Amino acid sequence: xxxxxxxxxxxxxxxxxxxxxxxxxxxxxxxxxxxxxxxxxxxxxxxxxxxxxxxxxxxxxxxxxxxxxxxxxxxxxxxxxxxxxxxxxxxxxxxxxxxxxxxxxxxxxxxxxxxxxxxxxxxxxxxxxxxxxxxxxxxxxxxxxxxxxxxxxxxxxxxxxxxxxxxxxxxxxxxxxxxxxxxxxxxxxxxxxxxxxxxxxxxxxxxxxxxxxx
Numbered sequence: 001x002x003x004x005x006x007x008x009x010x011x012x013x014x015x016x017x018x019x020x021x022x023x024x025x026x027x028x029x030x031x032x033x034x035x036x037x038x039x040x041x042x043x044x045x046x047x048x049x050x051x052x053x054x055x056x057x058x059x060x061x062x063x064x065x066x067x068x069x070x071x072x073x074x075x076x077x078x079x080x081x082x083x084x085x086x087x088x089x090x091x092x093x094x095x096x097x098x099x100x101x102x103x104x105x106x107x108x109x110x111x112x113x114x115x116x117x118x119x120x121x122x123x124x125x126x127x128x129x130x131x132x133x134x135x136x137x138x139x140x141x142x143x144x145x146x147x148x149x150x151x152x153x154x155x156x157x158x159x160x161x162x163x164x165x166x167x168x169x170x171x172x173x174x175x176x177x178x179x180x181x182x183x184x185x186x187x188x189x190x191x192x193x194x195x196x197x198x199x200x201x202x203x204x205x206x207x208x209x210x211x212x213x214x
Contacts (some may be wrong), residue, residue, distance in 0.1 A: 002124050002125075002126050002210060003126060004022060004066075005124060006055045006121055006124055006125055006126065006193075007061065007064055009117060009120065009121035010057040010058075010060050010063065010064075010121065011054065011057075012063050012117060013054060013057040013114060013117055013118055013121065014054055014057050014058050014061070014115055016048045016109055016114050016117060017050065017051065017053070017057070017109075017114060018054075019109060019112060020050065020108075020109030020110050020113075021051070021106070022053075023105050023106040023109065024041050024047065024105065024106030024110070025038060025041075027104075027105035027106055032038050041106075043170065044119030044170070045081075045084075045085060045088075045119060045145070045148050046085045046089070046107070046150065047109045047110060048084055049078075049081035049082050049084065049085050049144065050085070050109075050110040050114050050115075052077075052078050052081060052144070053078040053079065053081065053082045053114060053118050054113075054114070054176045056074050056075060056077075056078040057078075057118075057121075059074075060075065072125070072127055072133050072137065073137040073140050073141075075122060076122070076133065076137050076138070076140075076141050076196055076199060076200065077094050077137075077140060077141040077143070077144055077196070078118070079118045079121075079122040079195035079199055080121055080138075080142075080144075080192055080193075080195045080199055081141070081144045081145070081192065082114060082115040082119070083115055083118075083119055083199065084145060084188070084191055084192045084195055085110065085111060085115055085196040086111065086112065086115035086116065086119075087191065087195065088188065088191070089109075090113045093171075096172075119199065122199055122203060123199075123202050123203055124203075124206060124210070125203060125205070127203075132204050133200045133203060133204070135197075135200070137196070138193055138196040138197045139193065139202070140199055141188075141192065141193065141195075141196035142189055142190075142192045142193035142196060143168050144192065145189045145191075145192035146192075146201060149185040149188065152171075152173075152185070153181075153182070153185065155168050155176065156168045156169055161174060165169070173185065185192040
């Protein structure tokens with residue numbers, strides 16, 4: 001039953017990803033909510049993390065039909081990444097930018113619907129080895145935010161901050177200077193790791209309860 005539900009949820013994630021991507025490219029809204037036009041949206045962590053999540057879900061489906069086990073580490077990395085998107089938007093960006101509609105257009109799917117669906121799916125995900133997900137996988141998960149943060153800072157160092165709306169600091173993390181900006185990125189990487197830790201723990205708890213019921 002767990003495998004069937006997980007497979008269905010992965011199908012749903014792929015469908016949601018297609019819908020969100022289509023809306024992202026075609027939506028003509030207010031122009032707010034941290035959005036850009038067309039392919040420029042791929043500079044945002046939100047879009048990259050969600051597209052990764054969708055690709056991992058698609059790969060999981062393919063592996064299932066091939067009757068092969070899928071690497072749980074990749075599932076954890078993708079889910080922790082969209083979980084980070086969900087938390088950062090709800091707890092950080094929304095309070096800082098109260099005038100922006102961060103759940104407008106494709107962002108409704110990328111900031112809310114896909115992250116929640118992905119995290120629910122991960123809670124019931126069955127480890128192919130029928131063992132606890134190794135704790136070291138949580139550090140692998142944090143690498144996604146780390147790589148993105150390094151790319152974000154390197155781009156600014158090479159091309160400069162720029163002026164709004166053509167700024168390279170589109171999240172405004174360097175508004176308080178580089179030291180604070182770097183601390184913010186370090187905290188985000190820590191949050192990415194912490195979310196992975198929590199997801200792993202919840203998966204273990206849910207797995208134990210489901211096995212008892214079986």
